[in-house]
Amino acid sequence: MKTATYIKLSLILILIIDCTSLSAQINTVGSYKNLITVKESRADLQGSPYLLSDWTAATIKFSPGIEPKTENIKYDLLDDVLIIKGEGDTEYTFTDAPKEFKLSTNNEIYRNGFSPVDKMTEKTFYNVIYDGKVKYLKKLSKMVIESKGYNSATVEKKVADETNFYIAKAGEKPVKVKGNEKSIIAVLGKNEALSKYIKENKLDLKSTEGISKLLTYYDTL
Secondary structure, three states: OHHHHHHHHHHHHHHHHHHHHHHHHEEEEOOEEEEEEOOOOOOOEEOOOEOOOOOEEEEEEOOOOOOOEEEEEEEEOOOOEEEEEOHHHOEEEEOOOOOEEEEOOOOOEEEOOOOOEOOEOOOOOEEEEEEOOOEEEEEEEEEEEEEEOOOOOOEEEEEEEEEEEEEEOOOOOOEEEOOOHHHHHHHHOOHHHHHHHHHHHOOOOOOHHHHHHHHHHHOOO
């Protein structure tokens, strides 16, 4: 009986410690609440985990009804999270992820909320290249590749990039596509009309510009 009571008390104590530890990480910065301090060190990585290495101004959008805000951000592509800069260069992430952010440097838009596909979830951010009835999405991912040198015990951690493109119809999962007519038309359908438009306009579907022009036409059909 005493043993059971001791175990219960131990579990309660562990829960209290865990909750205290978690609450210590939660912060309020400006008008933001429930921000989590980024404590993980990336000093052992060869290469940058970020979309852009420097802090970049971006307009951040949250749920409807919440006013967009402009902040200095970094987009961590390893963890697929948005990081904002606090006082003293302290870095924070959001407990409730923003829905979208737009970089001030090049006006690129990154948005989540798409149906899960491959390794991506609804919280995954995609670069929205074409934003019509259908969406043309670019997903740049980063991963860590570990290796050891010959006759060495030291593990090297290198950051590698991977880029994929997707087309998302309204209410459907994004579908991975390649930069060719067969792949794109297989997703869109309307083969005859699109093939004719591609030929007449000599569209280069290996370029994002060519695919965007095709999708602009597709949205009129």
